[in-house]
Amino acid sequence: MVNKLDLYRIFIIVGQHESFSKAAKHLYMTQSAVSQAMKQLEKELDTRLFTRNQKGVSLTDEGALLFDYVYSAINLIRTGEEKILEFKNLTAGELKIGVGDTISKYFLLSYLETFHNNYPKIRFKLVNGTTTEVTALLKSGDVDVIVCNFPLKDPTLEQLPCMEIQDIFVCGEVYKQKIKEPLAMKALNELPLIFLEPNSNSRHYVEDFLLSKGIKLEPEFELGSYDLLLEFAKINLGIACVTREFSKEYLQKGIVHEIQMKDQIPPRNVGVAYLKSVPLSPASKKFVEVIQEGQNESC
Template sequence: MVSKLDLYKVFYKVGKSESFSKAAKDLYMSQPAVSQAIMQLERELDIRLFNRTPKGVSLTNEGSLLFEYVHSALNLIDVGEEKILEFKNLTTGELKIGVGDTISRYYLLPYLEAFHNKYPNIKLKIVNGTTLEICSILKSGEVDIAICNFPLDDSTLELIPCIEVQDIFVCGEKYKKSLSKPISLNEVVKLPLILLEPKSVSRKYVEDYLISKGIKISPEFELGSHDLLLEFAKINLGIACVTKEFSHDYLNNGLLYEVQLMEEIPKRNIGVCFLKSVPLSPASTKFVEIIENK
């Protein structure tokens, strides 16, 4: 069955070459098939599109009018196909990433740099938020992929763990001497604690682990960012639960000290997530590959 688009492609070739035989050659069709296609289109439109003469064909007035529109339409299709190829070849386009401020600052930046150096024509849009906020906008289509704290319990998302991280407790100079020896988690929770807000995935992970040990917590401070945890602990407002991999500057420079525990909190992951129901774009696929392979 010949589609309407195919009929217009035949019409365009005949109108451009003013010859059924030339159009047939260009389209790799037989001349009778080209003639049949034009007659079918004329029947469907109920109008004569070509004047037939022994020397060839010429467009009627109505055919000339239609030709201009068909020419524009087919040209737009060609441009659209070229744009699709550009997207596939990553010579244009946009990659939208959802990520939290802390993960963006301490983990994601080198990968953004590597991707931008390799694909400079792809625009990067970074949307910040908590893990739960980012997962929500991922589902709404506002971002292509998300870089999140794990664990996540969501059957609609594909999860790719990328890096293991360790949750630890840190203190400032005031608590350094009294916490010089390893202590139990039961002893830790008796200290003035500084934690992330309850809606944070990393806070919930630590809290759930403590609850599994029969330990309940009642923090002195609940903060909205990892950097604030570090700063509050540095000025001796309490003992902060932080991500070790994102606290190296404070620990290495002696601004904070890791509280040695008799039992470490199990490691967790940070990784990439995206919707199972939506195929990754070429740009998203390449970015995930860079993260996985670096």
């Protein structure tokens, strides 16, 4: 097929120049090689493509018909090659990211800004969902990469931890006055607890840790929004389980207060994941590099 395509490329140049010698100069070939190539093409097609004359050559009716089709086909191939080059050079394309609202707001936005400033021709498509939901989207091919809470118990995924995060408990002013000493984990169920909804990966992580200590959670409030956790704690509706790194503004302004615990929940990570079996697109690969470089700079 490659040899046949080469013959067609030569055929186009000969047809444009109406001369074997001019085509040979254009192609950096000998005139004899060009002539032999056209004889081979005519033989394979069992059709005469050129009429030889004193000035050079001219296309036969069959040759002119073939020329129109081949010219269009070669141009389409060239356009396709140019588009591939655009994708490689990140001057075109789309990056589809699966991510949760909280991670978008508190982790991802700055990296999206950096990537967009460096590669403005790449379009973004963000699909929001829980870690479980975006993992399903990744496996179905609806997104290229996901940015989510780790750990992920899935051997089919390449997982790149990017940022360590710490789960903590926070409260409003009323509970701050009531809780004077570091709190034992088992004492949590004596307080009204505010947690994310059960299908959250963050909720699962904390629940699994507490269960390993023999503590089964009985939350009073289960919310679908991270920001609502902080707002509920602020107005003294209970004790909220949040991530320290994503609650800095509330903590620094004294809107909520971190409860000191006798035992600490082990830290975990936010990171990027993608399928091991599917090579990353140039845009996806560069996006992952932008995040990793940003994390290295912040260390």
